[in-house]
């Protein structure tokens with residue numbers, strides 16, 4: 001008797017779970033529709049994987065295209081700030097990187113006119129903004145916090161970045177990494193945050209520099225940023241490369 005291979009997604013369940021959630025969250029596509037669109041019969045794990053990754057990248061492009069720089073994330077009052085604010089990372093709190101602010105430099109590379117590094121005091125001399133917004137983690141929690149720092153758009157213009165490039169990438173001291181589409185990078189609420197509340201960022205929340213992006217899920221908010229680059233080559237990210245949808249807009 002010929003054994004037929006049924007839809008075998010067991011090995012891919014985790015990946016499927018996260019991709020599917022993001023892909024189908026908006027209720028526009030079902031797995032059946034994907035197989036019809038792609039002409040793929042979803043007979044084995046390999047093709048399921050390939051189709052879903054392709055769909056996720058396609059979904060990124062549609063989301064990026066729909067993203068409006070004018071649409072602002074909701075803001076909150078000081079009384080609504082969540083205390084204590086939760087900590088999260090891919091490691092426990094006692095492994096948070098220790099960074100000496102006095103020697104710290106933000107490295108800049110890629111499609112920019114001026115690739116020099118920036119000290120914390122130089123970053124503090126650029127125009128600062130403050131926001132009280134909600135951070136939403138894909139793991140199922142959210143919290144309201146206050147962050148202040150330099151709008152990323154202001155910084156990109158200051159370093160002469162090619163604003164027509166597709167991506168801004170970030171590398172962190174704990175080897176975390178992520179990237180944004182240029183429209184989100186230029187959004188007025190996307191900030192290179194130096195302060196949490198009224199004080200410099202505490203170690204666990206990303207000292208000395210984190211990106212605050214209230215129009216995206218929490219994992220698109222890199223902490224302990226060491227380097228920033230502008231590029232047209234898709235940079236991916238720590239969770240993105242494991243199946244979380246890259247755009248992950250709210």
Ligand SMILES: Nc1nc2c(c(=O)[nH]1)N[C@H]1C(S)=C(S)[C@@H](COP(=O)(O)O)O[C@H]1N2
Nearest residue numbers: 086087088089090137172176218219221223
């Ligand atoms: N460098 C770095 N940045 C990171 C992470 C990380 O592990 N390392 N985790 C991300 C995730 S999943 C979340 S929810 C937030 C948590 O930020 P918080 O500790 O300020 O709440 O940081 C994001 N940025």
Ligand SMILES: [Mo]
Nearest residue numbers: 137138218219
């Ligand atoms: Mo998260």
